[in-house]
Every structure is written in C-alpha cells, then in structure tokens.
Amino acid sequence: MYPLKFEVILKSILWGGSEICKFKNLSTKLNGIGESWEISQVKDNVSVIANGEYKGKNLTELIQEKGAELLGQHVLDRFGDKFPLLIKFIDARDNLSIQVHPNDKLAKERHNSFGKTEMWYVISAQEGAGLYSGFSKQITPDEYVERVENNTIMDVLQFHPVKSGDVFFLPAGRIHAIGKGIFIAEIQQTSDITYRIYDYNRKDANGKGRELHTALAKDAIDYKMYSDLKTEYTHQENEPVLLANCPYFTTNLLEINSEKTVKREIADKDSFVIYICMEGEAVMVDNNGCKTELHRGETVLVPASTSFIDLSTTQSVKLLECYIPR
Structure with missing residues (x-):
C-alpha cells in the first residue's frame, strides 16, 4: 500500500x-x-x-x-x-x-x-x-x-x-x-x-x-x-510535540525546517497515521520509496503496514500527525 x-x-x-x-x-x-x-x-x-x-x-x-x-x-x-x-x-x-x-x-x-x-x-x-x-x-x-x-x-x-x-x-x-x-x-x-x-x-x-x-x-x-x-505546549522544530492524547486519538505537531529530514516510525504504532498540512509543503517518502507531495490544506493517510516515512521540505512546514493509540 x-x-x-x-x-x-x-x-x-x-x-x-x-x-x-x-x-x-x-x-x-x-x-x-x-x-x-x-x-x-x-x-x-x-x-x-x-x-x-x-x-x-x-x-x-x-x-x-x-x-x-x-x-x-x-x-x-x-x-x-x-x-x-x-x-x-x-x-x-x-x-x-x-x-x-x-x-x-x-x-x-x-x-x-x-x-x-x-x-x-x-x-x-x-x-x-x-x-x-x-x-x-x-x-x-x-x-x-x-x-x-x-x-x-x-x-x-x-x-x-x-x-x-x-x-x-x-x-x-x-x-x-x-x-x-x-x-x-x-x-x-x-x-x-x-x-x-x-x-x-x-x-x-x-x-x-x-x-x-x-x-x-x-x-x-x-x-x-x-x-x-x-492546551499549552512548547514549539520545537523537527521533533513531535504532543497536543492531545486520549483513548480515541493521539495528535502531535510537527514543525520541520528546511535543514533536516525527519523520520517517523509507523510500524510500531500498529495504526494508520494521518498527516494534515497546516503550513508550507513537504515531501513524504515511505519505506518502499513511494514519494508523496503534501501541500497546505491537504491530508494524507499513511497505511499501518508502512514501516516508516521520511518527511522533508525546502521551506518550513507545519503538520498535524494523528493516530489511534494502543
């Protein structure tokens, strides 16, 4: 997938x-x-x-x-x-x-x-x-x-x-x-x-x-x-910041700058992961080499069978990351 x-x-x-x-x-x-x-x-x-x-x-x-x-x-x-x-x-x-x-x-x-x-x-x-x-x-x-x-x-x-x-x-x-x-x-x-x-x-x-x-x-x-x-939280570049955690969903904020590729593990969650682009644009590459562009206002669902994704950008990007916790 x-x-x-x-x-x-x-x-x-x-x-x-x-x-x-x-x-x-x-x-x-x-x-x-x-x-x-x-x-x-x-x-x-x-x-x-x-x-x-x-x-x-x-x-x-x-x-x-x-x-x-x-x-x-x-x-x-x-x-x-x-x-x-x-x-x-x-x-x-x-x-x-x-x-x-x-x-x-x-x-x-x-x-x-x-x-x-x-x-x-x-x-x-x-x-x-x-x-x-x-x-x-x-x-x-x-x-x-x-x-x-x-x-x-x-x-x-x-x-x-x-x-x-x-x-x-x-x-x-x-x-x-x-x-x-x-x-x-x-x-x-x-x-x-x-x-x-x-x-x-x-x-x-x-x-x-x-x-x-x-x-x-x-x-x-x-x-x-x-x-x-x-909800109070502290902004941090290139690291997930927890916004919400309840039995129904966990949501992180990812703010990525243009100097770093951020790797996100998917397989260990045993859940699909949703990315919602709030600002900028990013390129998502999964473990199979599939490349997906994610622009402001777009939402992408990453299947649970995915091992990992790499997220990179030529500009700053702001994403919400959401999945179902165990």
Missing part, C-alpha cells in the same frame, strides 16, 4: 465563509463553505481515494479489502470495519450554536453510534475572535434547563480569545461553540451526533428557530467547572 489522498467533501452551510477554498487552493461554485471533510466514513459522506492504484474506491471498500494492512490490527480488533476518525476543516463566518456531544455509552444507547470526543487546532482567527469551552461556574442540570429557557446560558460559559496555533481538547460532554471569524482543523471520533443547546434566538426566513435538544443534552453534559481548558 501507499500514502492515500482523498477527494474533498465540501459543505455549503449558512454560517460558512470563504477561507477553506483559499487555504486548500480550490475553485468551486459553492458559496459559504463552512466545512471540508478530509477523511470520512460517516454515512452518505464516505471519502473516495484520489490517488494511485486505489483511486476511485471509497474508504469502506478499502477497509473491507485491506483490513489490518490499512488500519492496524489493534484498530481493526477495536473498531472492526468502522474508520474511527473524522478529519475536518471548519470556517465560521458567524457564531456556531452552543452544543454538546454524547459519550460512547449514551451515543450507543440512543443512536447506535460512537460518541464524539474531538480537538481543535486554530489555523487563523480574526482580531477579537474567540470560542466557548466549558462552564465559568458550577451549575446543576436543573439550572442548565432553566438558563436555556430564560436565555441566560451564555452567562455561565467560559469564553476564550484565540489566535493561530491555539489548541483545545473537547471530551464528550463538554459544552462548546466556535465563534465567528475562526478557521480550525478538527480531529474527532467518527460521529455526526450533536445536541444543540442554544442558537442565539436566530430565526430563518420563515421566522422559525432551529430545533434545540435541551432534554437530550441535559444527560450528556459534564457540569464540572474546569480551569486551563486551552
């Missing part, structure tokens, strides 16, 4: 902006691109391979054909033929709704789905932009319902001003929302289950507000108050 690229799945959304196509150097007639799904096995949104021998096959077909060679044996044993991650870019021209996602247990009971733990890497943000993550004070489930009903839920949420390079880890159950003027990369469990809590009383052209899931969210929310919800 070889490193795989996929056809992009663009989502035209009411709150979408114009950053995704510029970032990925794409042309499209669609307006308001809010999301770009880079690798997905969500129903009706299964990614199609865009390069090499398997071009035209979708991710489900390749998993069924290659199994552990693609996913890794421990990933296959744990998830079967379900690809466990969904990789996205999100461009918010307007504030997204306040929401929460259920954990695995609740999602399985209610929707026969995975839960949704996720992380955000801020690619860019307008001056003054920010997002919501967690509560600013301890509240009870009953107080949550009361505050949703009387439009004061925003008064007890933590607001975080953001800038390029900021990272937020969002376990299932944490209340959150992306604010307007923010462009992010999102790594999440494969799930499209979202409970909408508050939507700023916005109305559509017919005067109707979007459906809220107050009761469903009540049992899904983690009501504890946490401090330091932004």
Whole structure:
C-alpha cells in the first residue's frame, strides 16, 4: 500500500465563509463553505481515494479489502470495519450554536453510534475572535434547563480569545461553540451526533428557530467547572510535540525546517497515521520509496503496514500527525 489522498467533501452551510477554498487552493461554485471533510466514513459522506492504484474506491471498500494492512490490527480488533476518525476543516463566518456531544455509552444507547470526543487546532482567527469551552461556574442540570429557557446560558460559559496555533481538547460532554471569524482543523471520533443547546434566538426566513435538544443534552453534559481548558505546549522544530492524547486519538505537531529530514516510525504504532498540512509543503517518502507531495490544506493517510516515512521540505512546514493509540 501507499500514502492515500482523498477527494474533498465540501459543505455549503449558512454560517460558512470563504477561507477553506483559499487555504486548500480550490475553485468551486459553492458559496459559504463552512466545512471540508478530509477523511470520512460517516454515512452518505464516505471519502473516495484520489490517488494511485486505489483511486476511485471509497474508504469502506478499502477497509473491507485491506483490513489490518490499512488500519492496524489493534484498530481493526477495536473498531472492526468502522474508520474511527473524522478529519475536518471548519470556517465560521458567524457564531456556531452552543452544543454538546454524547459519550460512547449514551451515543450507543440512543443512536447506535460512537460518541464524539474531538480537538481543535486554530489555523487563523480574526482580531477579537474567540470560542466557548466549558462552564465559568458550577451549575446543576436543573439550572442548565432553566438558563436555556430564560436565555441566560451564555452567562455561565467560559469564553476564550484565540489566535493561530491555539489548541483545545473537547471530551464528550463538554459544552462548546466556535465563534465567528475562526478557521480550525478538527480531529474527532467518527460521529455526526450533536445536541444543540442554544442558537442565539436566530430565526430563518420563515421566522422559525432551529430545533434545540435541551432534554437530550441535559444527560450528556459534564457540569464540572474546569480551569486551563486551552492546551499549552512548547514549539520545537523537527521533533513531535504532543497536543492531545486520549483513548480515541493521539495528535502531535510537527514543525520541520528546511535543514533536516525527519523520520517517523509507523510500524510500531500498529495504526494508520494521518498527516494534515497546516503550513508550507513537504515531501513524504515511505519505506518502499513511494514519494508523496503534501501541500497546505491537504491530508494524507499513511497505511499501518508502512514501516516508516521520511518527511522533508525546502521551506518550513507545519503538520498535524494523528493516530489511534494502543
């Protein structure tokens, strides 16, 4: 096998902006691109391979054909033929709704789905932009319902001003929302289950507000108050910097300069490895000599059967590296 690229799945959304196509150097007639799904096995949104021998096959077909060679044996044993991650870019021209996602247990009971733990890497943000993550004070489930009903839920949420390079880890159950003027990369469990809590009383052209899931969210929310919800890390060239580590994914930041080739071991992980290019461009060469170019805005899936890859660049490059931990 070889490193795989996929056809992009663009989502035209009411709150979408114009950053995704510029970032990925794409042309499209669609307006308001809010999301770009880079690798997905969500129903009706299964990614199609865009390069090499398997071009035209979708991710489900390749998993069924290659199994552990693609996913890794421990990933296959744990998830079967379900690809466990969904990789996205999100461009918010307007504030997204306040929401929460259920954990695995609740999602399985209610929707026969995975839960949704996720992380955000801020690619860019307008001056003054920010997002919501967690509560600013301890509240009870009953107080949550009361505050949703009387439009004061925003008064007890933590607001975080953001800038390029900021990272937020969002376990299932944490209340959150992306604010307007923010462009992010999102790594999440494969799930499209979202409970909408508050939507700023916005109305559509017919005067109707979007459906809220107050009761469903009540049992899904983690009501504890946490401090330091932004992930702190130290930049380091040519070495992986850990951004997130949980049962569902491990994510590193790789910042490589033009003076060094960085070797990354794949076989010891027993997992596919995903690389998402945030800045610059790199050349990836695997142990079979297969050469893959990776440009800003592109995502590549390296099969678990790969022994190692060498990453090099003629300029500086910034990559997110993601895999399923044992």
